Amino acid sequence: MRLRFFATFCLQSIRTEIPRLIDGSRYLLFKHTILRELNEMAKRSPQKTKYKRILLKLSGEAFQNKETGHSLDIKAISKIASQLKKAKAKGCEIAIVVGGGNIFRGGESLHIDRNTGDYMGMLSTVINCLALQSSLEKMEVPTRVMTAFPIPAVAEPFVRRKATRHLEKGRIVIFGAGTGNPYLTTDTAAALRANETNCDLLIKGTKVDGIYTEDPVKNQKAKRYQKIGYSEALSKELKIMDAAAFSLCKENNLPIIVFNFFKQDEIIKVLDGKPVGTLVGGSDNG
Numbered sequence: 001m002r003l004r005f006f007a008t009f010c011l012q013s014i015r016t017e018i019p020r021l022i023d024g025s026r027y028l029l030f031k032h033t034i035l036r037e038l039n040e041m042a043k044r045s046p047q048k049t050k051y052k053r054i055l056l057k058l059s060g061e062a063f064q065n066k067e068t069g070h071s072l073d074i075k076a077i078s079k080i081a082s083q084l085k086k087a088k089a090k091g092c093e094i095a096i097v098v099g100g101g102n103i104f105r106g107g108e109s110l111h112i113d114r115n116t117g118d119y120m121g122m123l124s125t126v127i128n129c130l131a132l133q134s135s136l137e138k139m140e141v142p143t144r145v146m147t148a149f150p151i152p153a154v155a156e157p158f159v160r161r162k163a164t165r166h167l168e169k170g171r172i173v174i175f176g177a178g179t180g181n182p183y184l185t186t187d188t189a190a191a192l193r194a195n196e197t198n199c200d201l202l203i204k205g206t207k208v209d210g211i212y213t214e215d216p217v218k219n220q221k222a223k224r225y226q227k228i229g230y231s232e233a234l235s236k237e238l239k240i241m242d243a244a245a246f247s248l249c250k251e252n253n254l255p256i257i258v259f260n261f262f263k264q265d266e267i268i269k270v271l272d273g274k275p276v277g278t279l280v281g282g283s284d285n286g
Contacts, residue, residue, distance in 0.1 A: 050273035051200040053093040053167060056084075057190035057241075058205050058261065063128050064102035071102045072131055079262075081135035084172060087267050088141060093167040095197055096174045097190040098132065100124025106182070118182035122148070125186060129176035130154060142171040148180030148189070160196050167197060187241040191248035202254055203270055204240065205261025210278035211240055227279045240280075249281060256280040 062080060065073035088094055100106075106114075106121025129145045136143045144166045145155040155176060156162065166173045178189040187204075194202040211233070214222040230250035234243060240258050249256055259277025260266055269276045 049090045049092045049271040051092060051271055053095070053197070053199045054201045054203055054271070055095040055097065055190060055194035055197070055199045056203050056205055056261075056267075057187065058096065058098050059186075060099035060101035060103065060105075060124065060128055062102075062205070062207075062261070063098070063131065072128075074135075077131050077135045081132060081139055081141070083261070083265075083267055084136065085139050085141050086265065087271060088170075088172060090268065090271055092271050093170070094172045095163070095167060095193060095199065096132070096172065097186055097193055098125055098128045098174065098176070099186040100126075100128055103127055115182045122177040122180070125178060126151060126155065126176040129174045132174055136172060142169075143174065144171050145174045145176055148175070148177040151177075158193075163193075164197050173197075184244065185242050187245040188248070191241070191245040191254070194254060195248060195252050199254070201257060201270075202249060203257045203259065203267070205267070206240075206258060207260060207262055209260040209263065209266075209276075211238055211258050211280070225278045226275065230281045233280055246280075253281065 058080070063073065063077055064071050065076060084094060084096075100121050100123070103124035104117075104120050105124075106118035112120070126145075126147055129147075133143045133145050146158040146163055146166075147155045148158055150157045158175065158180075163173055163175075175189065175193045178184060178186050179192055190202060190204075208216060210224045210226075211228060212222040212224050216222045216224075228238075230246055233240070234246050241256070246256075248254075257270055257277050257279055259270055266276060
């Protein structure tokens with residue numbers, strides 16, 4: 001109702017009052033801008049989720065086909081894009097940070113300097129960002145890629161206010177190149193970007209349905225935590241995210257949910273506030 005009133009007011013102003021105040025060329029530009037904004041507002045889905053804005057962290061391995069050895073698997077990327085399109089249709093604003101381990105994992109090569117290796121890893125994340133952007137845009141989902149250091153031919157440089165504006169306009173924003181600094185992981189980049197863009201929740205999509213007392217693949221008796229505090233997760237050295245990422249979230253009381261992204265529509269359950277995966281932190285800072 002409020003949107004309809006605002007649209008009517010704008011259209012009446014365009015037709016009557018504004019032409020008397022500005023010249024013809026400026027009037028046409030103003031009219032075009034207003035109509036474009038109204039059109040974008042109409043396209044945005046009303047929020048139907050518990051969380052207004054979330055950041056999803058995906059590992060690079062989610063993009064690969066381990067059976068064939070291909071670093072980028074089109075079918076896997078299309079499935080990811082399909083899940084994101086469904087989540088966006090719920091009216092949630094979505095940011096994403098992706099890893100690059102499917103192409104090159106910085107810091108792991110014995111023959112490459114650590115700093116150089118980490119920058120190579122950052123460039124790997126950008127390749128994944130562009131692959132995901134292409135898949136989303138084929139599904140007519142508006143998307144922007146923003147990188148921690150300038151690569152103007154393929155992406156926008158990260159500017160906090162600009163990233164927030166993209167999210168407000170209903171675009172999915174994919175952050176690439178980590179933090180732009182060596183020695184810091186994409187988990188830390190996810191925690192940093194989630195806090196910078198005022199996200200309500202950081203969700204880490206994995207291939208397991210939460211955090212366990214032990215590796216559930218190695219020990220079938222391992223128990224899943226439904227909820228765990230930041231400090232407990234750090235003290236028990238549960239290897240879900242690195243210590244820097246946990247610390248950033250703890251300091252800013254940003255809750256984390258670890259869940260199985262590849263289970264059909266699991267991300268929708270997370271957005272609806274259903275008990276899925278493992279909640280880290282939340283209202284309890286512990």
